[in-house]
Amino acid sequence: MANLKEFKREQILNQGIQLMMMHGYHGTGVKLLLDTVNVPKGSFYSYFESKENFTAEAITHYIEPFITRLQSYLNNSELDGLAAIKAYFDSLTQELENSDFKGGCLLGDLMGEIGGVSDVCRQALKAAINQYCTLLEQGLLSAQQQGIVRTDISPATMARLLFDAWQGALLHMKIEQSIIPLQRFSTELLDHYITN
Numbered sequence: 046m047a048n049l050k051e052f053k054r055e056q057i058l059n060q061g062i063q064l065m066m067m068h069g070y071h072g073t074g075v076k077l078l079l080d081t082v083n084v085p086k087g088s089f090y091s092y093f094e095s096k097e098n099f100t101a102e103a104i105t106h107y108i109e110p111f112i113t114r115l116q117s118y119l120n121n122s123e124l125d126g127l128a129a130i131k132a133y134f135d136s137l138t139q140e141l142e143n144s145d146f147k148g149g150c151l152l153g154d155l156m157g158e159i160g161g162v163s164d165v166c167r168q169a170l171k172a173a174i175n176q177y178c179t180l181l182e183q184g185l186l187s188a189q190q191q192g193i194v195r196t197d198i199s200p201a202t203m204a205r206l207l208f209d210a211w212q213g214a215l216l217h218m219k220i221e222q223s224i225i226p227l228q229r230f231s232t233e234l235l236d237h238y239i240t241n
Contacts, residue, residue, distance in 0.1 A: 101169035108173040126187030
């Protein structure tokens with residue numbers, strides 16, 4: 046029974062992420078979400094305390110595969126720190142192009158929509174961003190030690206700059222319906238600005 050409940054919980058999280066990426070936080074009602082996964086409305090609160098708590102958990106659930114993926118690039122012994130980061134962002138760019146620029150980043154969408162309104166979600170967003178930037182920082186530190194990346198800026202600052210710029214490029218991509226903003230991110234920041 047516990048496994049079935051966990052399976053349903055995972056289904057609700059996965060579907061909720063998809064719906065929030067299409068309709069936003071405010072456009073994703075609990076009824077729509079539960080109708081999509083065939084869960085009675087009253088049951089939602091046996092899985093999550095509130096819509097806010099659900100969204101905070103969805104943020105954590107959403108970032109996990111990106112963390113795993115970035116870590117796998119950083120663990121690739123054939124790639125230096127910067128090459129690993131570039132390969133990671135290139136793979137995301139390719140996926141976004143293949144999906145006709147649909148998607149983007151749930152973190153960026155929610156930061157804009159509810160980041161300043163919901164403390165529960167803001168804390169979850171901060172934790173996800175910190176986790177993500179810590180990995181970028183590790184890759185950049187490695188690249189600094191290898192003499193590939195400039196050393197006059199700290200890896201922590203560069204990691205935050207990359208995260209911020211990527212979020213902006215994703216938003217610009219949606220407007221342009223083009224990967225050019227993402228390519229500009231890669232070329233100008235990864236190939237020129239942070240390199241020696």
